[in-house]
Amino acid sequence: MIELKNVNIELKKDGRSVTEDFSFTLRAKEKAVIIGEEGNGKSTLLKYVYNRELIEGYCSCSGQVIVRGKMAYLPQCMGEKELRLSLAEYFENTAYYGYMDLLPRFGLSAEMLFSDRKLSTLSGGERVKVQLARLLMEEPDILLLDEPTNDLDIPTLQWLETFLAESRKTILYVSHDESLIEKTATVILHMEQILRRTKCRITVARCPYAEYLSRRQAGFDHQEQVAKKQREDYARQMERWRRIYDRVDHEQETISRQDPGGARLLKKKMHAVLSMKERFERDRQDFEEFPQEEEAILARFDPSVSLPPGKTVLDLSLKELRGGDRILARDLKLFVAGNEHVGIVGRNGAGKSTLLHLLWEQIKRRGDITPAFMPQDYSQALDFQKTPLEHLADRYTKEEATRARTYMGGMRFTREEMQRPLGSLSGGQQAKILFLDMILRKADVLLMDEPTRNFSPLSGPVIRASLRDFGGCIISVSHDRKYLQEVCGRVLELREDGLQLVSGKGE
Numbered sequence: 001m002i003e004l005k006n007v008n009i010e011l012k013k014d015g016r017s018v019t020e021d022f023s024f025t026l027r028a029k030e031k032a033v034i035i036g037e038e039g040n041g042k043s044t045l046l047k048y049v050y051n052r053e054l055i056e057g058y059c060s061c062s063g064q065v066i067v068r069g070k071m072a073y074l075p076q077c078m079g080e081k082e083l084r085l086s087l088a089e090y091f092e093n094t095a096y097y098g099y100m101d102l103l104p105r106f107g108l109s110a111e112m113l114f115s116d117r118k119l120s121t122l123s124g125g126e127r128v129k130v131q132l133a134r135l136l137m138e139e140p141d142i143l144l145l146d147e148p149t150n151d152l153d154i155p156t157l158q159w160l161e162t163f164l165a166e167s168r169k170t171i172l173y174v175s176h177d178e179s180l181i182e183k184t185a186t187v188i189l190h191m192e193q194i195l196r197r198t199k200c201r202i203t204v205a206r207c208p209y210a211e212y213l214s215r216r217q218a219g220f221d222h223q224e225q226v227a228k229k230q231r232e233d234y235a236r237q238m239e240r241w242r243r244i245y246d247r248v249d250h251e252q253e254t255i256s257r258q259d260p261g262g263a264r265l266l267k268k269k270m271h272a273v274l275s276m277k278e279r280f281e282r283d284r285q286d287f288e289e290f291p292q293e294e295e296a297i298l299a300r301f302d303p304s305v306s307l308p309p310g311k312t313v314l315d316l317s318l319k320e321l322r323g324g325d326r327i328l329a330r331d332l333k334l335f336v337a338g339n340e341h342v343g344i345v346g347r348n349g350a351g352k353s354t355l356l357h358l359l360w361e362q363i364k365r366r367g368d369i370t371p372a373f374m375p376q377d378y379s380q381a382l383d384f385q386k387t388p389l390e391h392l393a394d395r396y397t398k399e400e401a402t403r404a405r406t407y408m409g410g411m412r413f414t415r416e417e418m419q420r421p422l423g424s425l426s427g428g429q430q431a432k433i434l435f436l437d438m439i440l441r442k443a444d445v446l447l448m449d450e451p452t453r454n455f456s457p458l459s460g461p462v463i464r465a466s467l468r469d470f471g472g473c474i475i476s477v478s479h480d481r482k483y484l485q486e487v488c489g490r491v492l493e494l495r496e497d498g499l500q501l502v503s504g505k506g507e
Helices: 042-050 087-091 100-106 110-114 124-137 154-166 178-184 209-254 260-285 352-363 388-395 398-410 427-441 460-468 481-487
Strands: 002-011 017-026 031-036 059-067 071-074 142-146 170-174 187-194 199-205 312-323 326-337 341-345 371-374 445-449 473-477 490-495 498-504
Touching (some): 017 042, 017 187, 031 042, 042 142, 071 124, 087 110, 087 124, 100 110, 154 178, 178 481, 187 209, 199 209, 209 260, 312 473, 326 352, 326 490, 326 498, 352 473, 388 398, 388 427
Parallel strands (some): 031 170, 031 187, 341 490, 371 445, 445 473
Antiparallel strands (some): 002 017, 187 199, 312 326, 490 498
C-alpha cells in the first residue's frame, strides 16, 4: 500500500506547482496509471513516491509518503553508470539462478546473464526488458514503473499487459500507451495544468480508462450546461430588474411634490428593487464555473503538402542489413510511392532503427522531395544546449521563428519553457519541437522512429489524426498499436529474411 498525505511539489525554476496538498491512497493489488500532458510532472511525482531525493535538485517538496511493502522502481532512462556495465555485472548481485524461467518471458536467454556485452549496446526495448527482469528478481511488493512500454516490441507489450493485469502486486506506473492503459489500469491519476498552466489539478478515478474518459466528458458537458443556464437565467432576471428599476426611477423623478406620501412609498419600493439586485449578485457568486480543461494540442500539418501518387519516394534493394559486425537481416526490398503511410514493426534488436537511419541517408539530400527525420534518440536531431527558440531561430527566417513561437504556445509551451535548454525539457516537449520542425519546413516525406511514444494518451489521438490526414509520405517504426491501425496503410515486419507484409496492400 502507498499513502500520500498533503504532498506539495513545486518546480524551483519557475515556481509552478506540480501538486498542491495532494492526498491519495493506493490500496494493495491496485494498478494505478498516472496520465497527463508532457511536462505536467508525472515522472516527478513517481520519483517523489520512490525517493524524494531524486527530485530535490529541481523541486521544493513537502508532505508524507507511507509505504507498506518493498518497492522497486523502473526509471524512464538508464543512467550513464548502468549503461557502462556489462550484462554479467548488471545481474551479478541478484539471485538470478532462481528465476531462469522468468527470462524467456522477456525474450532473454540465460547466456545473457553471463555476457560481457555492454548495456549501452542493447536496443531501447532490450534495455527495458533487462531492467524489468532484474526488478522482478528482487520480488518487490510494489512496482513503480516510468514508461515501461517505451521501445518494447509488440509481443513483449502484450506480455507486459497480461503481467500487469494479472499481477497481485501493487503497481503505480506512468504510460502513454493507450492500449496498455485500457487493459490494465484500475485507478486513473490525471495530472493537469489548467488556467494557462498556472494551476495544477489531479483527478483520481477508480474505474477503467475508457469509463473515466466517458465520465469526464459527461461531467464537463453537464457542468457547461448548468453554468450556461445559470448565466442565461441571470441575464433574464437582470433584464426584468432593469425594466422595474427604470420604471420606479422614472416615477421618482416625475412624482409631484404635493404627494409626499407617494414619494415615501416609491423610496421604499426603490430600496426593495436595489435589494433584489443585491440578492441576484449574491446568487451569482455561487454559479457553477465553466469547466477548466487543458487546451487541446495543436499539431496540424499544412493541408497543401502532398505528393503525386506515382512519385517514387524509395526503391530499396539491400542484400544485407548490418548492425556493427552482426548481420541483422538479408534480402530487404522496399518500394514506397506517393503519399503512402508505411509502418515497420519487429522484435527488439531486429534492426528497425538501423534500417530507418539507412533510409534517411539515402533520401536526405534529394532535391525532388522535402524529407524530415525524427530519430528515436532526439539528441541526434536536437542540440540539447540550445533553447527551443534558439533552435528554431537557427533554422528559419525571423518571420517563421515568430510563427513558431505561436505554434509552441498552441503546443502548451510556457514562455519560460521556450527559453530553457532543450535537454531540460521532457521527452514529449522535445518531440513537439521535432514535429514543429516538420510542420514549418513543410516536409512531404517523414521518416519517424516511434513518433508517438512520448505523447500523452490524451494528445495521442490528436497526433494520430494529424499524421493520418498528412498528405505526404510517412515511413515509420512503431510499436504503438493504435498508431499502426489508424495511420499506416501498410505494415511490414522486419525479420531475418527481410521485410514481410503484416497488413495492408501487397507490393
